[in-house]
Amino acid sequence: MNLRQLEAFRAVMQGQTVTRAAEMLHISQPAATRLILSLEENIGFALFERSKGRLQPTPEALVLYEEVQRSLLGVERIARTAREIGNLTRGSLQIACVPALGLSFMPRAINAFLQTHEQAQVSLVVQSSREVVDAIVGERCDVGFIAQPNAYASPWGEKLITSYLLCALPASHRLAGKALIVPEDLQGEAFISFPQTVASRQHIDAIFAAHGVERQLNVETQLSMAMCKFVEQGAGVALVDVISAQEYQGQGIAFRRFEPAIEMDFALLLPPQKKISKFHESFVQHIRAFAADETRIHW
Template structure:
């Protein structure tokens, strides 16, 4: 037996004549007749009684029809699933993301993606960049998004965005009128810093030490969003990544360029083994396009 024979059998049952069955299958009447005859030969018993030019299904045919109907419905479901996968309407993504992009920006990216692919399931978890790398290498997620002072050296990574860190000042601060902030401007300022476990902390400290500038390091936090909140409440100044500046919704804070520039690279890590799926590739391209539309060119390298 083959699938085409079973489709012809079902069509004859439903259409009650070979002519209508042939129309349903978009084939000629002789072709439909041959399919039924070959099916009867293969299974070893008659399926229809020929009465006055019409085909009357036998009792055995109706018993077989119940099973054929269930099987063909399953085949059609598989075909629809394949079509959904091909058109990116079906599938799942497990995404691990660093906080700088994962707390606010990535949910917006995902919302826009799911609006176009409503059958896709997405799981988003937020971890440090080093933990994201471990998840990707261990094949425990489909995509990883990291932010590091330098791009993760992997042939399976795609740079999403190269930005510079910005100086966050409370509104009304004495430096708000300066277009560019330099280390000497922040001498003696209360400075809100990342903890030493964050990679960019060492780079920032090195720059200020090279310029002989001392700051008042009174407050630390590992995330840029609460850092901006602290700045807005007048607790000090800070250097934050550009995406956090784009996402911040407070009104009593000013972001200024900082020199020497400190580059922050946002990259998407693809599967370590095997090619990326159509869904993974589509999400990468969607994220790149979303960034192009929503991140100001002035914040980029």
């Protein structure tokens, strides 16, 4: 048996005549007849009884049709899947990213991608930059997004978003009326910090030390959104990235420029030894365009 014979058999069962079957398959009537005859020869029993110019399926044909129908539907699903893979509407995507992007920015970017890739299967895991790098190196994810600078080796990547840190103040804070905050303004202030394991923490501490400014370091968190909530509750001030500042929905907080400028960029990473698929490349192109549109707000 071959696939074309089974398609002809199904077409005759559905069309009830060889003529209709031939039209369904876009072949000639003699060609359709030959396919049915060769199928009957291959399986060793008759599928149709010819009576008064019409074909009546035998009981054996009815049983066979159920299996053929299931099998051909499976083949059609495979063909449809192949088409979807070819036109980049189907594929799987494992994404790992830092919390600053994973809480709002990345879900919105993925949702926009799904509007034109409805059959895509996407998994998003929010991790620290170090964990994202480990996942990329271990090929446990397809695309990774980390915060820069980082204090450890990472595979090649590209800068996706150029950002910097803003000073987050309670809306009623004495400094909220200033457009620009400098280290000396924060002398003696309660300060919400990143943990020591975050590379930006060392950079921030070095800047305040260079300016001879002492702060009260009582609270630490690795999440910029959590920092913003602490600030809004009056627990202190903080330096947070522009992306998180744009995403924060609280009303009791003021974001102000901070100098000297501290960069907090975000990079896109791909597995160094793994060839990227066309589907993954389409997502990379999408995220580049999405990031460019989303980060045009300037403070």
